[in-house]
Amino acid sequence: MISNSYFLNVVRFILLVLVQVLVFNRLNLFGFINPMVYILFLYWYPIKENRAAFIFQAFLLGFAIDFFSDSMAIHAASAITIAYMRPAIMRFVFGVNFEFQSFKLSNTTRIQQITFLTLLIIVHHLVFFSLEIFSLANFLLILQKVLATGAATLVLCLLFGSLFSVRKE
Incomplete structure (x- = not known):
């Protein structure tokens, strides 16, 4: 079962x-x-896995995107930030329930899942566009990009999530 989860994460x-x-x-x-949409990897990553390995994989994910996008480690910094903040965001959205051994993201309500994904996207985009623009004088531009790109990312992530989710019957 562990190898199946490992293989699924690699794919x-x-x-x-x-x-x-x-x-x-x-x-x-x-x-x-x-x-x-690569934020979905950080959203779908198993909850009870090693946190240091998760942060390293977030770095690799961001680095791979940066390598092909020529974006000077902005994606890596943003991915590491949301990987580091993921437990705090989960505690905020799900309460202390996520610390139990039997907690699964699929067992939560749809509103909680959307809220969790939305917070991950907002934090990621705030870090990303703040580093990209790197000027508080352009705060409204940062906010505009965060909201517009965040909305598009959320819609596409929800579509991908519903397309590739495992249905229980």
Whole structure:
């Protein structure tokens, strides 16, 4: 069972990097919106896994996107930030329930899942666009990019999530 989970994470990693680099980095909606669906890897990652390994994998994910996008480690910094903050965000959304051994993301309500994904996207985009623009004088531009790109990313992540979710009957 562990090897199945490991294999699934490797496949998700590779596919999300390829989809992000080959499709969504080239997509330019309204001139400035590029959805970042690779965040789904950090959303779908198993909860009870080793945290240091998770942060390292977040770095590798961000580094792979940066390597192909030529974006100077901004994706890596953003991915590491949300990987580090994920337990605090989970505690905020799910309460102390996520610390139990039997907790699974699929057993939570849809609203909790959307809230968790939304907070991950907002934190990621705040870090990403703050580092990209790197000027508080352009705070409204940062906010505009966070909200517009965040909305597009959330919609696409929800579509991908519903497309590739395992249905229980």
